[in-house]
Amino acid sequence: MRTLTKTLVTTLAALSLGSAAQAQEVTLKVHHFLPSNSYANTMFIQPWCERIQKESNQRMKCQIYPSMQLGGTPAQLVSQVRNGVVDVIWTLQGYTAGMFPLLEVFELPFMMQDPEATSKAVWDYTQQYALGEFKDMKPLALHVHGDGVFHVIKKPIKSLDDVKGLKLRAPTRLSNKLLSALGATPVAMPVPATSEALAKGVIDGALMPYEVVPSVKLQEMVKFHSETDPAEPAIYTSVFMFAMNKARYEGLPEDLRKVIDRNSGQALSGQIGKTFLAADAEGKKAAAANHFNVIPKAELQRFQAAGQTVTDTWVKDMDGKGHDGKQLLNAARSLITKHSTK
Known part of the structure; x- marks a missing residue:
């Protein structure tokens, strides 16, 4: 009887703990x-x-x-x-x-x-x-x-020459390297710091998607929005x-x-x-009063040629870290193609 009672108590305690966990x-x-x-x-x-x-x-x-x-x-x-x-x-x-x-x-x-x-x-x-x-x-x-877009205070970006000399915000290590390859001066900063940097003249513009434009009121700081040809992969x-x-x-x-x-x-x-x-699409509407242009495919080829140096350097960096950089790049591209065709 004592053994049965002990077993019953243990079972009830376990059930109680289980119920408590389920009710957590x-x-x-x-x-x-x-x-x-x-x-x-x-x-x-x-x-x-x-x-x-x-x-x-x-x-x-x-x-x-x-x-x-x-x-x-x-x-x-x-x-x-x-x-x-x-x-x-x-x-x-x-x-x-x-x-x-x-x-x-x-x-x-x-x-x-x-x-x-x-x-x-x-x-x-x-x-x-x-x-x-x-x-x-x-x-x-x-x-x-989505696609990265140039948002600039004083002039639109219509060619690679228009990028040269501009101080532009970019979010990441590689996007900063890209801006350098394009002839701009990259300024690394997170999104929330962009508005103040534009207002104080620390930067001439920013590289970012339309999605964040309203959240930092970017449309009030810049006048020109330069997109890349939508038929081509995004610049970043x-x-x-x-x-x-x-x-x-x-x-x-x-x-x-x-x-x-x-x-x-x-x-x-x-x-x-x-x-x-x-x-x-919603973010772009917030900037509807500003000026928009698309960098054509023919001119974009110059951007792509400059950007290739960033890709080549990344592959070498991965090789130096003990990885197969080319394999990783090809794997990423293959997976993008796989999911794009579904």
């Missing part, structure tokens, strides 16, 4: 660098949080902290999620130069034409080649934005990561981990890329 409520601290009214926040991050809350029967929710409200700089977001200061981040890998060298392949000049296909390619490439770069993190999605794009602290994920009850799993991966990456393309 979780609030994820989500930190990013753009304002709450940015398209990234309203069209992607908030909807994602709403989905996991609904699918978890209200047991898991987000507390979103836009505009670096929890402190630090955009470059510190990766360390914040790795150290468990926050649970989830959204940021550019290029804000932490040198930390994700294998992912840089997608930021090479003229790599991207379709953000949805390229975002899926980034996810697949990372699973095969670059997961080691995500120490203490669980990637939820990896994506790119950036790789973003939506990532979770690995220990936080692994500490969730199994059913909540499954909710996260259902809302992460290749499909989510592609969806975000598609969302950012739609956001570009």
Whole structure:
């Protein structure tokens, strides 16, 4: 009888602990660098949080902290999620130069034409080649934005000669190298710093997608928006990561981990890329009173020739780090083609 009673008590205790785990409520601290009214926040991050809350029967929710409200700089977001200061981040890998060298392949000049296909390619490439770069993190999605555009205060960019001598903002190591190759003076800075830099004359313009124009009121600072031929790959794009602290994920009850799993991966990456393309169209509307032009294909060939030096240097850098740079470049291009033809 004593043995039976002890067994019953143990069983009930285990059931009780299991029920408590199933009933656990979780609030994820989500930190990013753009304002709450940015398209990234309203069209992607908030909807994602709403989905996991609904699918978890209200047991898991987000507390979103836009505009670096929890402190630090955009470059510190990766360390914040790795150290468990926050649970989830959204940021550019290029804000932490040198930390994700294998992912840089997608930021090479003229790599991207379709953000949805390229975002899926980034996810697949990372699973095969670059997961080691995500120490203490669980990637939820990896994506790119739409075409990079020249936004300039005083004159449009119609030819390569118009770029020479301009001080232009760019977000990442490779986009800065590209601007140097084009004859401009690159000035590295995150998106939120761009408006003040333009207002103070620190820079003459910026290289960025239309998607972020309204969030930093760029349309009020510049007058000219110069796009590249839409039939050609974009002059540049950036790789973003939506990532979770690995220990936080692994500490969730199994059913909540499954909710996260259902809302992460290749499909989510592609969806975000598609969302950012739609956001570009909305962002362009905010600048409708300004002047627009398209750099024609014939002139763009000069940009492509200059940009090839950036690609060649990256391949050599990867070789020097013990990787096969050409293989990585070909793999990235093949995956983009694979997803573009689906």
